[in-house]
Amino acid sequence: MNNRYLKARTLARAKHGRQMYGDVPYYVHLEAVSRLASPFGTDAMIVAQLHDVLEDTETSVDELVADFGFVIADAISYISDGKLADRAKRKSQVNQRLANLDINEEAARLALIVKSCDRLANVRASLTSPEAYYQQYQAEHPAFKAAVYRKGLCEAIWWELDTLIERKRSSW
Template sequence: MNNRYLKARTLARIKHIGQQYGERPYYSHLETVSRLASPFGINAMIVAQLHDVIEDTETSVDELAADFGFLVADAVKYMTDGKLNDRMKRKIEINQRLASLDIDEEAGRLALIVKACDRLANVRASKKASEAHFKMYQQEHNAFKQAVYRKGLCEAIWWELDTLIERRA
């Protein structure tokens, strides 16, 4: 395994210590997203490990840039939800940011890939464990897809995500 990936994985596990993803330790979600992102390269896997670290911990963008470079830090920053308490307002804000990303910019491309992988991981998990969360993702799907989907970028991820959402609609 790549040393940078192992460093990201270790940092994420330390930063998210004590946090849960349903009944499991939070790192189980990060591992799932990282596996989904693996066909897109080591940087996608690193971003997958770190994708919630700014949002859910006291970690800063500057810390990530110092440890992993600006490419990874920028991709994680692009994916990070704001601190608004209202989920709908938070999602509107992040969807606007994601919709503006250009896949010709590597950090933007990585953010879009990992965001799709993250959503697929969440939809898969909610389908098994939380009907309420699944319905929430179902309701958000069109706006999310409009913001994040780019033709030709991680089509297999989108195929499964669309299929899961539509199968239960």
């Protein structure tokens, strides 16, 4: 494994500490997102490991820049939810930011890939969780896709995500 990736993985586990993702340690979610991001390269895997560190911990952008450089730090900043308590407002805010990203910028490309991988990991997990989690992702899907999807970028991720959303909807 790449040393930068191992550093990101170690940092993410330390920063998230005892945080849980449902009934499992948070790193289980980070590993799932990282596996989905692996076809897109080491930088995508690094962003995947660190994608929630700004919103869930006291980590600063400056720390990320010092450890991983501006591209990684920018990508993580792009996909991080704000600190607003209202989920709908947080998601609207991040969706507006993501909708304006230029795919030709490397940090933006990484952000869009990892955000898609994160959503797929969350939807997969929601299929074995209380129905409310899945329904939340389903309700958010049109706005999320409008903000994040870019033709030709991680099409397999989007195919599975769309399929899971549609399959579950049609099975009710």
